[in-house]
Structures are given as C-alpha cells and as structure tokens.
Amino acid sequence: MNIRALQILAASTATVLVAAGCASSEAQPADESGSYTDAAPAVTEDSAHRQLDNQLKALEDRYDARVGVSAVDTADGTTVGHRGDERFGFASTLKVFAVAELLDRTTPKQLKKNVTWTQDDVDEAGWTPVTGKHVDDGLPLTDIAEAALRVSDNAAMNIVLDEIGGPEGLNAALENEGDATTEIVDEEPGLNVVTPGRTDNTTTPDALTADLKGLLDPRRLSTDDRDQLLEWMSDNETGDPLIRAGAPDGWSVKDKSGHSDTIQNDIAVVTPPGEDPIVLSVLTEAKDPDSGAALVAAVAEAVLDGFR
Incomplete structure (x- = not known):
C-alpha cells in the first residue's frame, strides 16, 4: 500500500x-460468545x-x-x-544552485553580456562540450548558464561561479537560505573530489x-x-x-x-x-x-x- x-x-x-x-486503548464490546474482540490495529x-x-x-x-x-x-x-x-559527494548537482544564484543576481540585460575564456580554462575543466567549441568567440552569459545545466559543461560552471564569488560565494548563498551542511571548497573539476573523513565537497x-x-x-x-x-x-x-x-x-x-x-x-x-x-x-x-x-x-x- x-x-x-x-x-x-x-x-x-x-x-x-x-x-x-x-479510544484505541479501550476494549471493544463483547461478541455473542461473551468474548471481547481486540481493536483493529492502527x-x-x-x-x-x-x-x-x-x-x-x-x-x-x-x-x-x-x-x-x-x-x-x-x-x-x-x-x-x-x-x-x-554525507555524499554532490558532484555536478551543485550546478543548479550556482545557476539559480546567477539568475537571482542578474538582470536579463546583464545575462546578455558576452564572456570569453582561454584554452587553458577548457583544458583544466575537463568536460566542456559547449565551451570547448567557443574559445575564440565566447558566449553570452545566459548561454553559459544553460550549458552548465543542460549538458553539465564544467568550464561553464566555473564561469558561473566566477560571477557569483566562487565556491565561497555559493557557499554563502546556500547558508543564507538555511543550508549550513553543504561544504563547497573547489570549482570544477576539483569539486568532485571527496576525501574520506573530511566534509569538503560533500552534502x-x-x-x-x-x-x-x-x-x-x-x-x-x-x-x-x-x-x-x-x-x-x-x-x-x-x-x-x-x-x-x-x-x-x-x-x-x-x-x-x-x-x-x-x-x-x-x-x-x-x-x-x-x-x-x-x-x-x-x-x-x-x-x-x-x-x-x-x-x-x-x-x-x-x-x-x-x-x-
């Protein structure tokens, strides 16, 4: 059920x-044989x-x-x-909260700002299916945020973090909303690393x-x-x-x-x-x-x- x-x-x-x-603690009436029946279990x-x-x-x-x-x-x-x-490692689930904080802090006009990055940024981030194709021209901030969520682009996540004050900024934002548990220490790809016995990068x-x-x-x-x-x-x-x-x-x-x-x-x-x-x-x-x-x-x- x-x-x-x-x-x-x-x-x-x-x-x-x-x-x-x-009441549930009271005995039920006797049946025809004079025996009392138990109450139905709650x-x-x-x-x-x-x-x-x-x-x-x-x-x-x-x-x-x-x-x-x-x-x-x-x-x-x-x-x-x-x-x-x-506690578990949060890995890329964290991206939804970073993007939410970015959306909350920016206006539609600010999200149109074109942002650029380097090949080193892409190489260090690891998984970059969108940002890896736009090293030369960059992308509007809204497209970067979308890439972080839709395809979990790591360099896009790092750019979003940069816009909101890094891991510390996201930590502070979550704590301000009542989450004193989640511990964000690193950006991508380091935020995926969990060390036994420590709370870094866990929730x-x-x-x-x-x-x-x-x-x-x-x-x-x-x-x-x-x-x-x-x-x-x-x-x-x-x-x-x-x-x-x-x-x-x-x-x-x-x-x-x-x-x-x-x-x-x-x-x-x-x-x-x-x-x-x-x-x-x-x-x-x-x-x-x-x-x-x-x-x-x-x-x-x-x-x-x-x-x-």
Missing part, C-alpha cells in the same frame, strides 16, 4: 473510532516507510553501493528518506532536497528566473537514464545529475499529472561506476511508486 493510500486509510480509521466514541505510514527502506537496502546489496534518498511532497509535506543525513540528501525545494518558493526566485531554471532542467540531457527513467509514465521530471567515478547522483522536481511536485534527491556511491545510472533509476522507481 502506498504512502498516500495509507494516509487516507489512517484518516478513515480515526474517523470511525471517534464516531464510535472509543494504520500508519510506518509500514510503507519500512517497506521502502527494505527495498533500498536490497538495492544497496544488489549494486554493492551506498544510497542516500530524501523526498518531500510539496502538497502536504510528506517526507521519505534513507541515509538522509549521511546530504536532506540538505539538497531542502535547497531544491527552496528554489520553488516565490520568495527565493522571481517567476521568470524560476521558470527559466526549470526549463533548462527539463531538458537536461544527462538526466535521461536517471530519475526520469524511474518515474511513472506521464510524470514530469526536471533534474540535474552529478557523476564522477563511483558517484552517481540526481536531484529533481518530479510532478505527477495535475498534482503538486515532489522534490527528490538520490545520491549514490557504487563500487562499479558503470552501474550508477541503473541504480539511481531503480531507487527513483521505488521511491516514487510510494507517492502514486
């Missing part, structure tokens, strides 16, 4: 008990959460991995999680979900900026095999992936038809780097099935 169904059944059960004028979300937890543990065993999950239904605040307060699933949910708040971003951000996330080419692959048919998924070696992450705004969105973060570490995408999709399927 899924989470929403359990909520409805729990409410119905409570209504019946109140109408009958009995229906809660605990069983659904335990079932999901068992599913995620089974996936961890199957993929020889560690999985972190945090999800919230923005309609009623229902949350589910697994290792939600444990938690709970922190990322809260950060992403915050971007939906009209007090955080203007309508135009939020719409632009979500549009770029909806066409994120790197997200197709991840949460989007595990979501039910017909559900909208606007996401940002993050991948480096054993890390495979995806954070998303997932919207069932005609309903309010679910904000979901899936962070994973698998010994086999090639299994990461399938693992994230399987985790997303298990989690989102509970919200149907």
Whole structure:
C-alpha cells in the first residue's frame, strides 16, 4: 500500500473510532460468545516507510553501493528518506544552485553580456562540450548558464561561479537560505573530489532536497528566473537514464545529475499529472561506476511508486 493510500486509510480509521466514541486503548464490546474482540490495529505510514527502506537496502546489496534518498511532497509535506543525513559527494548537482544564484543576481540585460575564456580554462575543466567549441568567440552569459545545466559543461560552471564569488560565494548563498551542511571548497573539476573523513565537497540528501525545494518558493526566485531554471532542467540531457527513467509514465521530471567515478547522483522536481511536485534527491556511491545510472533509476522507481 502506498504512502498516500495509507494516509487516507489512517484518516478513515480515526474517523470511525471517534464516531464510535472509543479510544484505541479501550476494549471493544463483547461478541455473542461473551468474548471481547481486540481493536483493529492502527494504520500508519510506518509500514510503507519500512517497506521502502527494505527495498533500498536490497538495492544497496544488489549494486554493492551506498544510497542516500530524501523526498518531500510539496502538497502536504510528506517526507521519505534513507541515509538522509549521511554525507555524499554532490558532484555536478551543485550546478543548479550556482545557476539559480546567477539568475537571482542578474538582470536579463546583464545575462546578455558576452564572456570569453582561454584554452587553458577548457583544458583544466575537463568536460566542456559547449565551451570547448567557443574559445575564440565566447558566449553570452545566459548561454553559459544553460550549458552548465543542460549538458553539465564544467568550464561553464566555473564561469558561473566566477560571477557569483566562487565556491565561497555559493557557499554563502546556500547558508543564507538555511543550508549550513553543504561544504563547497573547489570549482570544477576539483569539486568532485571527496576525501574520506573530511566534509569538503560533500552534502546530504536532506540538505539538497531542502535547497531544491527552496528554489520553488516565490520568495527565493522571481517567476521568470524560476521558470527559466526549470526549463533548462527539463531538458537536461544527462538526466535521461536517471530519475526520469524511474518515474511513472506521464510524470514530469526536471533534474540535474552529478557523476564522477563511483558517484552517481540526481536531484529533481518530479510532478505527477495535475498534482503538486515532489522534490527528490538520490545520491549514490557504487563500487562499479558503470552501474550508477541503473541504480539511481531503480531507487527513483521505488521511491516514487510510494507517492502514486
């Protein structure tokens, strides 16, 4: 039984008990044989959460991995999680928050500014499918921000970071919104490096979900900026095999992936038809780097099935 169904059944059960004028701790009336019957067991979300937890543990065993999950239904605040307060490397999921901060700080006119960079910038950044083609002419800042989200261009991310004060600027922006957990130390590609025993370049699933949910708040971003951000996330080419692959048919998924070696992450705004969105973060570490995408999709399927 899924989470929403359990909520409805729990409410119905409570209504019946109140109408009958009995508390759950009271004995029920005797039946015809003179024996007293036990009260029906209370229906809660605990069983659904335990079932999901068992599913995620089974996936961890199957993929020889560690999985972190945090999800919230923005309609009623229902949350589910697994290792939600444990630290994981964030990898390129961070790009959505850097771009959001850029959009918040700039006007449409400022986003038209043409920015240039060097071949060294491209070489040092690593993955540069867009910026690598425009060393000679540069691009408008809006195209750079789009490249950071749609194709996860690393040099584009570094340019965005430069515009908002570097890793320190993004750290300060997240902390100002209540995230004192995420620790951004490096730009690309160094932000993918996680040292055991240190919090540098790490976060938690709970922190990322809260950060992403915050971007939906009209007090955080203007309508135009939020719409632009979500549009770029909806066409994120790197997200197709991840949460989007595990979501039910017909559900909208606007996401940002993050991948480096054993890390495979995806954070998303997932919207069932005609309903309010679910904000979901899936962070994973698998010994086999090639299994990461399938693992994230399987985790997303298990989690989102509970919200149907």
